[in-house]
Amino acid sequence: MTQAARILVPAAVGIAVLAAWEISVRHFDVSPIVLPAPSGIWNAFVEHFAQLMGALWTTLRISLMAFALAVAGGVALAVLFAQSRVVETALYPYAVILQVTPVVAIAPIVTIWIGYDRIDLVLLVLAVIVAFFPILANTTLGLRSADHNLIDLFRLYGASRRQILWKLQFPTALPYLLGAMKVSGGLALIGVVVAEFAAGSGTATGLAWTITLATRELHIATAFAALALLSLLGIAIFFALTALEWAMLHRWHESAVRREA
Amino acid sequence: MLLQLLRLSQLTKTFASGVAALGPVDLSIEAGEFVSLVGPSGCGKSTALRAMAGLISPSSGAVEFPHGKPEIGFVFQEPTLMPWATALENARLPLDLKGVPRNEADRQAQTQLAMLGLMGFENAYPRELSGGMKMRVSIARALVAKPKLLLLDEPFAALDEQTRGELNDDMIRLWHGAGGEITIVFVTHSVSESAYLSTRVAVMSPRPGRIVDDIRMERVPHADPGYRFTSEFTESAKRISLSLHRAMRAAA
Secondary structure, eight states: HHHHHHHHHHHHHHHHHHHHHHHHHHHOOTTTTTOHHHHHHHHHHHHHHHHHEEEEHHHHHHHHHHHHHHHHHHHHHHHOOOOOOOHHHHHHHHHHHHHHOHHHHHHHOOOOOOOGGGGGHHHHHHHHHHHHHHHHHHHHHHHHHHHHHHHHHHHHHTHHHHHHHIIHHHHHHHHHHHHHHHHHHHHHHHHHHHHHEEEEEEEOOOOOHHHHHHHHOOHHHHHHHHHHHHHHHHHHHHHHHHHHHHHHHHTTOOOOOOOOO | OOOOOEEEEEEEEEOOOEEEEEEEEEEETTOOOOEEOOOTSSSSHHHHHHHHSSOOOEEEEEEEEETOOOOOEEEEOOOOOTSOOOHHHHHHHHHHHHTTTTTHHHHEEEEHHHHOOOOOTTTGGGGGGGGGHHHHHHHHHHHTOOOOEEEEEEETTOOOOHHHHHHHHHHHHHHHHHSSSSSSEEESSSSHHHHHHOOOEEESSSBBOOOEEEEOOSSSSOOOGGGSSSSHHHHHHHHHHHHHHHHHHHOO
């Protein structure tokens, strides 16, 4: 399949579905409260453009910050774990507990602790909790996966612990970390959205809260517009991280090798 | 060849699992020798080599360097290269770790790669290199810090016969080129490889490995593939082979 066909074929499917949707809604005269037509969603998007962009920016900003914090914190803790089994044994169970506890269940408590006047911070904390674990788990595994013979070789040449960490363990862990980042990037966005639904809106109105408000007021087309933006945001995050992974690994990693069939 | 470089005295290694891997082994190696350690797989010859490098600590006995610990180079059975680093960066590693300035390290690594026939492949990543070339990078890395003692752990076992023959000759040339300045300990399970390469062959018994025979070769090794088809070579190989068989039978 050519490069052009790989883009054109799914695009054609999308356009066909949208057309069928538009025609069906008009033909069967479906109420816009039940299912708005694509044209109606577009009109809502244009009409509420400023509000939607503001919400998009809120969601995007908090997602990116949560993602950055999850990566920084996850990697830092993984380094600590890789240096000391004792620390890992002591802390790992709590990391797991934090991971398996549904974020909607802790959202109300976190909201009360931080306060309704700082909802953006509430969303940030909850999203970090959601996005953190894959980074921690994978990076720890990656740091531990360094070739033992290479570790021996480093020691033979008198390498310090720091040299082993920087020159051997980090590069070994990089593919693991980048894989985890693809998962975590999506999770950060999901974390913000779920947290918004759960914590409500005081000072921050993101896309999820926009959907909540719009559906309450039966502006279903606006809700759909916000939903579409959320999907686009998720796709953008995924592609950005895939591009990052390719940029960092394609020269040497097996995953980037193209084989002739 | 009078200077004693390395002495193993009553060296044993028992792993935490309780497996007695080695010894007791007594072995004295003089500067400038090319010693092959030959033995059946699992006899502890790799363990002995790792103990010489200080990568594992003996359970009892000692590894001693009577005239001070020399610079050591180590080559593993696998090329053991960093996949994210180019041939040059891999070869440069020992110098990087020692804090040699980048330009100087690059120059030395480049020279070493060129000596091993890898000129033009400095910027290739390991996945772009053949098995034999990867092993050459690994040897270049072991040589770049100018070791006095080069330890090789079945380095060519996974290579095809052609490549293996070429690398055998490279090892001999390298040893000659150093003019007695380098001592090589070469672990192999191949009788013919040891007969071709060495000045001396130490034959080991099955686990726990001991040295059951210590054969001084009459011929100084030369890079001459035709030697493998001479009666002199056959005699040497036969001698080593019979010694190995005796050791196996005694253990059975």
